[in-house]
Amino acid sequence: MRGIFFRRPEVRELATASAEWAGRRGLRLRLTGDLHRWAEVVGAAMGADGVNPTFDPARSRIVPGSAFHLSALDAGGEVVACGAGRVFVTRDFAALVESLALWFDPVPPEMAAGIELATPVPALSGRIAHVGGLWVHPRLRGSGLSRTMARLIRATALDLFDADWDTWVAFEDVAFRSTYGTATTVLCVDGFFPPRGRAERVFLSYATGAQVLDVVRGTVGYTAV
Numbered sequence: 001m002r003g004i005f006f007r008r009p010e011v012r013e014l015a016t017a018s019a020e021w022a023g024r025r026g027l028r029l030r031l032t033g034d035l036h037r038w039a040e041v042v043g044a045a046m047g048a049d050g051v052n053p054t055f056d057p058a059r060s061r062i063v064p065g066s067a068f069h070l071s072a073l074d075a076g077g078e079v080v081a082c083g084a085g086r087v088f089v090t091r092d093f094a095a096l097v098e099s100l101a102l103w104f105d106p107v108p109p110e111m112a113a114g115i116e117l118a119t120p121v122p123a124l125s126g127r128i129a130h131v132g133g134l135w136v137h138p139r140l141r142g143s144g145l146s147r148t149m150a151r152l153i154r155a156t157a158l159d160l161f162d163a164d165w166d167t168w169v170a171f172e173d174v175a176f177r178s179t180y181g182t183a184t185t186v187l188c189v190d191g192f193f194p195p196r197g198r199a200e201r202v203f204l205s206y207a208t209g210a211q212v213l214d215v216v217r218g219t220v221g222y223t224a225v
Contacts (some may be wrong), residue, residue: 028072031069035069086130
């Protein structure tokens with residue numbers, strides 16, 4: 001995380017606390033703008049099904065400066081956890097979900113019909129931070145690393161992109177709520193989900209910048225141990 005300047009003091013404090021938390025466990029955090037390495041690591045660990053196309057440069061056109069990749073490395077330099085963030089500038093975020101443009105750019109012809117939303121998705125607009133792609137090595141699950149990474153990713157996206165909103169999608173509502181922190185969550189897909197080629201229950205979570213900063217402040221104390 002060296003050399004990264006965060007504008008918001010709360011985010012700077014969390015970044016420092018998270019780096020120290022990781023250091024006490026023999027880990028170091030690294031932030032880059034290249035998502036190719038993220039896709040490579042997650043693909044090797046989880047297979048193609050685990051690579052969220054939103055953050056995969058092979059399936060989404062990602063403008064330089066509009067995305068980042070946070071990773072945790074062990075003493076040997078092996079990536080043991082990673083996640084990503086992007087920014088979408090849009091007048092209607094719900095339209096990105098319905099059209100599948102949230103996941104693909106361009107949208108594959110066979111998916112041109114998009115999806116039908118299970119419940120209405122708020123028409124979020126402006127600079128929308130979207131985070132996800134979180135993976136943690138099995139030997140470190142349950143250590144608190146997923147929570148530390150997820151919340152630092154949210155804070156980083158808010159600060160680097162000066163985002164109006166913070167969003168993510170998940171297939172398990174309850175588990176991801178405890179990992180990522182406070183947000184409003186709606187069921188957006190309950191049926192066939194083209195990005196995975198099968199039926200899924202997909203939840204969309206969203207929060208204001210103020211809500212993200214509340215999570216950031218609460219997480220600083222957690223990383224002190």
